[in-house]
Amino acid sequence: MSTYERSMALTGQPPKQMKTSQKLASLLGMSGLFILVLAAFNVEFPASGWWLSASLLAMSAGIIWYSYSTYAGKHKGIKNDGVWFKSISSQGFWGWMAGVALTGFYIVLYFYPEYLGLAEKGGNTGVIALFDPLSKLLSGNPASQWFVYGALYTVAILAFGIKFLWKYRHNRYEIIRTISVMFFQTAFAFLIPEFMARLNGDKLNLPYYDLKNIWPLNYYNFEAYRVKSFISSGDIGLALLIFGIASVFIISPILTFYFGKRWYCSWVCGCGGLAETAGDSFRQLSDKSVKAWNIERWVIHSVLVFVTLTTTAVVYSYLGHDTSKYWLTKSTFLYGVVGLLTLVFGWAMLFKRKQLAKDAQYGAIGYFVIIIALVGMHLYSEEGHIFLFKSGTLRKNYSFLIGSIFSGVIGTGFYPVLGNRVWCRFGCPMAAILGFQQRLFSRFRITTNGGQCISCGNCSTYCEMGIDVRAYAQKGENIVRSSCVGCGICSAVCPRGVLKLENGPLKGRIDSQQVLLGNDVDLMQLVNQK
Amino acid sequence: MEHIVIIGNGISGVTAARHIRKLFDKRITIISAETDYFFSRTALMYVYMGHMKFEHTQPYENHFWAKNRIELVRGFVNRVDTENKLLYLDGSRKVPYDKLVIATGSKPNKFGWPGQDLHGVQGLYSKQDLDLLEINAPNKKVCQRAVIVGGGLIGIELAEMLRSRDIPVTFLVRESSFWNGVLPEGESQMINEHITEHHIDLRLATNLKEIKADENGRVKSIIIEETGEELPCQFVGLTAGVSPNVDFLKDSGIELGRGVKVNRFLETNVKDVYAIGDCAEQHEAIGNRRPIEAVWYTGRMMGETLAQTLCGNRIEYKPGHWFNSAKFLDIEYQTYGWVFGARGRKENEAQFHWRHPQEKICLTVAYDKDSQAFLGINTFGIRMRHELFDRWLTEGREVKHVMTHLADANFDPEFFRTYEKDILHAFSEHTGESLTPKKKSLKRIFQSL
Ligand SMILES: Cc1cc2nc3c(=O)[nH]c(=O)nc-3n(C[C@H](O)[C@H](O)[C@H](O)COP(=O)(O)OP(=O)(O)OC[C@H]3O[C@@H](n4cnc5c(N)ncnc54)[C@H](O)[C@@H]3O)c2cc1C
Ligand code: SF4
Ligand code: SF4
Numbered sequence A: 001m002s003t004y005e006r007s008m009a010l011t012g013q014p015p016k017q018m019k020t021s022q023k024l025a026s027l028l029g030m031s032g033l034f035i036l037v038l039a040a041f042n043v044e045f046p047a048s049g050w051w052l053s054a055s056l057l058a059m060s061a062g063i064i065w066y067s068y069s070t071y072a073g074k075h076k077g078i079k080n081d082g083v084w085f086k087s088i089s090s091q092g093f094w095g096w097m098a099g100v101a102l103t104g105f106y107i108v109l110y111f112y113p114e115y116l117g118l119a120e121k122g123g124n125t126g127v128i129a130l131f132d133p134l135s136k137l138l139s140g141n142p143a144s145q146w147f148v149y150g151a152l153y154t155v156a157i158l159a160f161g162i163k164f165l166w167k168y169r170h171n172r173y174e175i176i177r178t179i180s181v182m183f184f185q186t187a188f189a190f191l192i193p194e195f196m197a198r199l200n201g202d203k204l205n206l207p208y209y210d211l212k213n214i215w216p217l218n219y220y221n222f223e224a225y226r227v228k229s230f231i232s233s234g235d236i237g238l239a240l241l242i243f244g245i246a247s248v249f250i251i252s253p254i255l256t257f258y259f260g261k262r263w264y265c266s267w268v269c270g271c272g273g274l275a276e277t278a279g280d281s282f283r284q285l286s287d288k289s290v291k292a293w294n295i296e297r298w299v300i301h302s303v304l305v306f307v308t309l310t311t312t313a314v315v316y317s318y319l320g321h322d323t324s325k326y327w328l329t330k331s332t333f334l335y336g337v338v339g340l341l342t343l344v345f346g347w348a349m350l351f352k353r354k355q356l357a358k359d360a361q362y363g364a365i366g367y368f369v370i371i372i373a374l375v376g377m378h379l380y381s382e383e384g385h386i387f388l389f390k391s392g393t394l395r396k397n398y399s400f401l402i403g404s405i406f407s408g409v410i411g412t413g414f415y416p417v418l419g420n421r422v423w424c425r426f427g428c429p430m431a432a433i434l435g436f437q438q439r440l441f442s443r444f445r446i447t448t449n450g451g452q453c454i455s456c457g458n459c460s461t462y463c464e465m466g467i468d469v470r471a472y473a474q475k476g477e478n479i480v481r482s483s484c485v486g487c488g489i490c491s492a493v494c495p496r497g498v499l500k501l502e503n504g505p506l507k508g509r510i511d512s513q514q515v516l517l518g519n520d521v522d523l524m525q526l527v528n529q530k
Numbered sequence B: 001m002e003h004i005v006i007i008g009n010g011i012s013g014v015t016a017a018r019h020i021r022k023l024f025d026k027r028i029t030i031i032s033a034e035t036d037y038f039f040s041r042t043a044l045m046y047v048y049m050g051h052m053k054f055e056h057t058q059p060y061e062n063h064f065w066a067k068n069r070i071e072l073v074r075g076f077v078n079r080v081d082t083e084n085k086l087l088y089l090d091g092s093r094k095v096p097y098d099k100l101v102i103a104t105g106s107k108p109n110k111f112g113w114p115g116q117d118l119h120g121v122q123g124l125y126s127k128q129d130l131d132l133l134e135i136n137a138p139n140k141k142v143c144q145r146a147v148i149v150g151g152g153l154i155g156i157e158l159a160e161m162l163r164s165r166d167i168p169v170t171f172l173v174r175e176s177s178f179w180n181g182v183l184p185e186g187e188s189q190m191i192n193e194h195i196t197e198h199h200i201d202l203r204l205a206t207n208l209k210e211i212k213a214d215e216n217g218r219v220k221s222i223i224i225e226e227t228g229e230e231l232p233c234q235f236v237g238l239t240a241g242v243s244p245n246v247d248f249l250k251d252s253g254i255e256l257g258r259g260v261k262v263n264r265f266l267e268t269n270v271k272d273v274y275a276i277g278d279c280a281e282q283h284e285a286i287g288n289r290r291p292i293e294a295v296w297y298t299g300r301m302m303g304e305t306l307a308q309t310l311c312g313n314r315i316e317y318k319p320g321h322w323f324n325s326a327k328f329l330d331i332e333y334q335t336y337g338w339v340f341g342a343r344g345r346k347e348n349e350a351q352f353h354w355r356h357p358q359e360k361i362c363l364t365v366a367y368d369k370d371s372q373a374f375l376g377i378n379t380f381g382i383r384m385r386h387e388l389f390d391r392w393l394t395e396g397r398e399v400k401h402v403m404t405h406l407a408d409a410n411f412d413p414e415f416f417r418t419y420e421k422d423i424l425h426a427f428s429e430h431t432g433e434s435l436t437p438k439k440k441s442l443k444r445i446f447q448s449l
Helices: A002-011 A020-040 A050-072 A093-111 A126-138 A145-167 A172-199 A224-231 A234-259 A270-277 A280-285 A290-318 A330-351 A359-380 A393-410 A422-427 A429-440 A458-462 A469-473 A489-493 A521-528 B011-023 B041-048 B063-067 B127-136 B153-163 B185-197 B296-310 B386-395 B399-404 B420-431
Strands: A444-448 A499-503 B003-007 B027-032 B070-074 B077-081 B086-089 B093-096 B099-102 B106-108 B146-149 B169-172 B201-203 B208-213 B219-224 B230-232 B235-238 B242-244 B260-262 B273-275 B280-282 B323-328 B331-337 B349-355 B362-368 B374-380
Touching (some): A020 A050, A020 A126, A050 A126, A050 A145, A093 A393, A126 A145, A145 A270, A145 A280, A172 A489, A224 A234, A224 A290, A270 A422, A280 A458, A290 A330, A290 A359, A290 A393, A290 A422, A290 A429, A330 A359, A393 A422, A422 A429, A444 A469, A458 A469, A458 A489, A489 A499, A521 B296, B011 B027, B011 B070, B041 B153, B063 B070, B099 B296, B146 B153, B153 B185, B153 B235, B185 B201, B185 B323, B185 B331, B185 B349, B185 B362, B185 B374, B219 B235, B260 B273, B273 B296, B331 B386, B349 B420, B362 B399, B374 B386, B374 B399, B399 B420
Parallel strands (some): B003 B027, B003 B099, B099 B273, B146 B169, B146 B235, B260 B280
Antiparallel strands (some): A444 A499, B077 B086, B086 B093, B106 B242, B208 B219, B219 B230, B323 B331, B331 B374, B349 B362, B362 B374
């Protein structure tokens, strides 16, 4: 790097300045944001909704105009010129500034919502008051910090989604996938729950429910207060509860079998949606080293163990002992969980041992930790206590450490520093489950096109999950990795048409053989001898 | 322990080293003057364009080499003493070897143009060339016009690179249409259009006469042979092909032609000395291939082959069916089997060309007039499945079979528009025989697995 950097210092930087129209567009977007900042500092705006509309419109229009002036005049194709020269997208000064600002926002949002103007008993002020008109329009209730967050989140996915559509307009996979995440965010995450809240009344008492959020992502779904309100809401409530359980055990495994985890992670999920749209400029920042991969596997599976224990403990704590009162008791439930885990573990060990290779040991450790913990729970817990913890302590810790700090503050706040899928890669327990299945029992793979790879590294660089795609492609191996979210970008940026995301037969999906074509057959046999 | 020394840390040398390490416990040393670690030469353009940082072009992490006990030496080999099995590095250091692999790659051609060594004139091959380019053409202020001489794959890459920084580019191409020594005319024509569309000043059938200097010995303009026109410019890129990088072997006793002469076992005339990659020249061309094959894949394949030989399993270099790929600005190109441009076309080769009415998408299929055997395919803007064409070529399929089964071979991402029907329709008109397309079948595609 030394000569390269020196030469740049000598003769000036490569072009990375913004065009005038891009600057104006940024200014417009910033002005929208500025209204929110002013509101946060308690500048009084009349609560008519005009200022809110102005702010949201200015932000969206700014982003869309910026995209227009960036991409519209160019031929369709890959648009990565200058990515590593721009400070915002290469961990430079502006990248860090954006990281600090986002992180700050999340800290306030999660831990100090009163600074945003939240008032428990009505009479919101500040930013939250600014959003009251919209919230009342949708659900009839005043806004909360979560409503503000949800609205901004949706605007971000929509506006940056349009940017993404422009950028990848030559690629129909990317177009359709992006329209899908935009739709699911707007309808399922934002509008439907608000309308559901509007329906609530004497007979109906539905909890806030984003239908596409599946356990363990919504780790709270089976908590006492939610289950109670589901059950107390008649048929609709029961249907939702059953849907919640079915989506974990039936719907998601089936879809993952046919399409890989991408059906969720890059087509439906809100976290994924934000990462793919607003986070698209940061995908190249993910760490591709083997070390990062090792850390990833430990952390994400620990989170999975953590959430399994937490949820089991929470459900366990509100169930009774008496079968005559309710068929599901503490012990039936616990045996059920132990049985299910044993089944999955036994299946993987019996049939998939080879694919798991070294990971089998880690899986075994995880399994036994859970089982021992569960048995311990049963033996040593008293009413209201699990082990030594008060019931609910585990759950609080989970929601603080994982739900807030990891998924929000680090996961999204660090986009410009660690890449756009930090949470999805290192933290998300849903991704861990889907990934486990994708690796072992799914038709999805990324096929490598014979011997065409030139090892250029575009695919690895732009893989947001930090997968070293090239390492497989240059050997002619298919990519079957549990972390792959199927965003399709590796395939899009490959200049030689080497990669294809596809669903096909299970047989031969994971090539343990290197099938580099181009060489004569006898040699390939020799090369494949391990 | 036997000591294998490889000169050159490009794809061929590194592939050989990796495979030797897999097979045997020999001492392996790789010497290179260019960089400390292996990088992908094919990705140089993306560093200048800001798609990647230089370290992204390195396929292996730095700890890989020590872990696999492959010793890396940075230095330039000036002399090879085959009698005493000694290499001389940088004029002084000596490195002994038991077996020597020459994998020194290529260097850009210079055809003796007046002014070809001026400041601001360069080729694009090495990491050093990339660094130099950052000095010669960092932006459009320093470089208000660039001229590129030579219409091949590297020339068009260089043009794309410079355009990514908005530098005006004039592209001198000797041929009457871009790369038509290789491409059939319809395809070459489409690329001409695409080049112009990218605001590159394409000058076909135009040669460089001379490069003129200013008072500081920097390029100030070029003169065009045909018209005598003088074009002011601050940068000249010489991309008129490459030739083997073997000057340092002149007095070594190793037989040289344009490259290092090797037999089918990649052995030179001197015992225990081998050559692979861009710098190796076959005594006789293999099939339709050229005696010197300066592409990535062949370097890799030779590396794989030689590793077997060096580990006691002496085998011939037997490349399979030809394939290649490239990208012309926004258009991806793939080829399988042989499709010739007007110049190389043989008597029996018939061609069918299809081009999309609006988009920059086309393909050409070559087949044998007499036997109807499928010979090869070029596609532009459509990705194709290597494995399938390899299979069809091996099975000696008729062109009809290939054309009706094109859907199986499509390798574009999911949801992309497909054109098999249109193509087959046009082909039916071309041959006068009406054919119906077969639906894509996963069973057929994955059968061999
Ligand atoms: C810009 C560019 C783009 C390309 N794109 C493609 C493509 O898309 N597809 C494709 O198939 N091919 C492409 N090629 C060609 C491909 O890169 C080469 O065929 C391939 O790199 C050759 O590999 P090699 O191992 O034979 O030699 P090289 O990669 O050239 O490696 C040889 C090494 O040996 C070193 N060396 C030479 N002499 C000495 C000495 N005396 N002492 C010490 N070290 C020495 C050199 O410095 C060099 O590092 C491209 C080439 C370039 C320049
Ligand atoms: S491997 Fe490809 S499809 Fe999978 S996450 Fe990485 S870039 Fe996306
Ligand atoms: S982008 Fe394509 S050619 Fe480049 S390393 Fe990846 S698979 Fe290979």
